[in-house]
Amino acid sequence: MSDLGLPAAVETLRRVREDPHRLGHRGHGPDSPVEGAGHGATGPARKRIVVGYGFWIFLLSDIVMFACFFAAFAVLRGATAGGPTPRDVVELPRVGLETAALLLSSYTCGLSFAATNARSLLWTQVFLLVTGLLGLAFVGLELQEFISLAARGITPQRSAFLTGFFGLVGLHGLHVTVAGMWLATMMAQVQVKGFRREIVHRLICFNLFWHALDIVWIGIFTIVYLMGVTP
């Protein structure tokens, strides 16, 4: 107490000024080090963090792949070869329904993870089921769209524009289909194995995947559908 506490205050002020968020320093300092925080001498990051972050990197690479399809679509948009134009392809009411189904499924997916955090088996399963049914409705609507387009002679081989259209929208539909299978697998695993650590990690990854598909759909309904009918 000889120095009236001044040096400590000055030291704190200096540390806050230099690094307000203490980036890369959490788990150190006055608080006791956190095991598994992944910083400095506190050991490797927890598996939950490693798994989630790794899946995030995969999702970003998936989004880069979608970007390639978006780029192809944008470049080939005008190459209709005298065939159907974007305006002939778009049916806004159905797109509205698809968007509603996917957005609501994203919502119920978030609720299912809330139930997972509350360790409620019943509500996790209920919300996962609702998510799956909404995803199924989305895929069904999209299939119906593709079939009705094909019936009008609008197929991928008709023009470069249609190749880009079916490639981009179809790739997203394929993702939703595969995610639906993953969802069914997760429901079975949650039922049989319960909320074990690795099961919760998989649920985190599934949530991320499902939400990322909704983000890609925002790009599709904006660029492909809505901008297809704007002058």
Added chain:
Amino acid sequence: MSELEYDPNLHTAELDAREDHAPGDEPEESAGHWVRNSNLGLGFSIVLTLAAFLAVGSHLIWGPAVGVALIVLAIGQMGVHLVFFLHVTTGPDNTNNVLALAFGILVVFLIVAGSIWIMGHLSHNMMPMDRLMQMQP
């Protein structure tokens, strides 16, 4: 006491407020917090989606500006999804996630904008098809 008794990876179920977090994950474990986030995300998304469909369906926006409005609304909704559904925030525990996202956005921008730019130039500088046909021997 065996040497194998301590395994830091054993304690992976609970998160600490002081460590970094992966996307879709937070130290907050109460269900109410996640439900509130989902509700907010859904509310904002509905408003933005309806605005996008209205922008096309009605004549509230000056014709040539509709495209720009749609892009802005889409970017806004993607931001809402990132924050409320994927829990990617600007907080210090999210630095790594945001950096990875920033790199992803850079690559996406380069691919899309670069393709449109280059292919636009190519098609602009290409000889019209009828003249190309005349040049055939």
